[in-house]
Amino acid sequence: MSGLATYGTEAKQSSGKPQEDLVTQHAGLVKRIAYHLMNRLPPSVQVEDLIQAGMIGLLEAGANYDATQGASFETYAGIRIRGAMLDEIRRSDWTPRSVHRKAREVARVMREIENAEGRDARDVEVAEALDMTLEEYHQILADASGARIFSYDELCEFSEVVPGGVEESARNERNALLDGPLKGLEKNHFKEALADAIAGLPERERLVIALYYDEELNLREIGQVLGVSESRVCQIHSQAALRLRARLHDWLEDDDR
Secondary structure, three states: OHHHHHOHHHHHHHHHHHHHHHHHHOHHHHHHHHHHHHOOOOOOOOHHHHHHHHHHHHHHHHHHOOHHHOOOHHHHHHHHHHHHHHHHHHHOOOOOHHHHHHHHHHHHHHHHHHHHHOOOOOHHHHHHHOOOOHHHHHHHHHHHOOOOOOOOOOOOOHHHOOOOOOOHHHHHHHHHOOOOHHHHHHHHHHHHHHHHHHHOOOHHHHHHHHHHHHOOOOHHHHHHHHOOOHHHHHHHHHHHHHHHHHHOHHHOOOOOO
């Protein structure tokens, strides 16, 4: 609650009493989203930084929320909070360049195998093509789990495109925040392509994505559902993200990090 107190004056000035009450009631949502994101970020990331950024997002949600648009405040605030945290992550990319480079290489090999074979690339095939052991390949997946997988929209909010996720009205509100109609249209097309790519993932990878981003289970809880270790869930999650990157290659711009 200290972050809320820090920005309390701003909230009063910009939003008025009803909005301030909404912010106070949903302060716990900031911590929940922050710790959920921390499950896939490297240890160097400080949860306090995410909470501070998320609190600003919550205050902005309180100031700009319009109940007539149809989305509940919690849904709307969750989008703004998560967006503020992702902006903070984008500004402070803690992942070593070598991890980005290896992740791009894995995505490239996956794409080549899938284009050639017309099916999902298997772990052993990717490892063999990269001239490494399966253990070394799985270590790359573990290292990449906290990396910025997408350069188009890092740590993209899959919950916005997974069926059954965020309400349609909230998605429309999110789109309205984009920089102009052309970029909004481009983002919508990207989301459609991402939704199709998620639907085409291998069953276990698709399930991990749905449980993590839609049901908001943590890695340990997903492991219990699947009957595997938390580290194995981390590998599956990372491989799904890299497979999506491979399949969305035309939408994404590789950088040289």
